Amino acid sequence: MEKNNFVEKSLFIKSxxxxxRVMSSEILYIQCDGNVSxxxxxxxxxxxxxxxxxxxxxxxxxxxxxxxxxxxxxxLHEILEIRYVNARKRQVILTGGVVLDxxxxxxxxxxxxxxGKN
Numbered sequence: 001m002e003k004n005n006f007v008e009k010s011l012f013i014k015s016x017x018x019x020x021r022v023m024s025s026e027i028l029y030i031q032c033d034g035n036v037s038x039x040x041x042x043x044x045x046x047x048x049x050x051x052x053x054x055x056x057x058x059x060x061x062x063x064x065x066x067x068x069x070x071x072x073x074x075x076l077h078e079i080l081e082i083r084y085v086n087a088r089k090r091q092v093i094l095t096g097g098v099v100l101d102x103x104x105x106x107x108x109x110x111x112x113x114x115x116g117k118n
Contacts, residue, residue: 006064006077011056013039015049022047024063028094030056030073042078042095066113068092069103076113 009024028040032053039047057065057073064076074092081093082102090102092110102110 007062009060009063011059013047013049013051015047020047024060024065025075025077027065027075028078028096028098029075029100030065032056032071040098044096066106066110068106068110069101072100074100079114082110082114 011022011024013020013022022039022041026042028042030053031038031040035050035052037049037051037053037056039049041047053067053071053073057067060073065073066076068074074094078095079092080095083091083093084107085091088104090104090107092100092102094100
């Protein structure tokens, strides 16, 4: 997948007493636990902030991010492989060997996004 198809965006993330500028291409995935979001970065760092995943999803529209389940938003450019394990388990493998579960409802959208059928 070409990165040229997507727009690069910068986000300003408030984490504790600091506000950091983060480029969308630097984010591996975002995982939400209630209203607390964890941004896992390509460099291995993590940024924690109080923000709903839904708001990140809106801000990152057109940048190559896709929701793979209720709690996780993934950078499509960092997906190395998708795997159908069995009828109840589907996964994406990201850069760095990170393995995340894909929900049954999101599986088709993930496959189509990777194959460019959106």
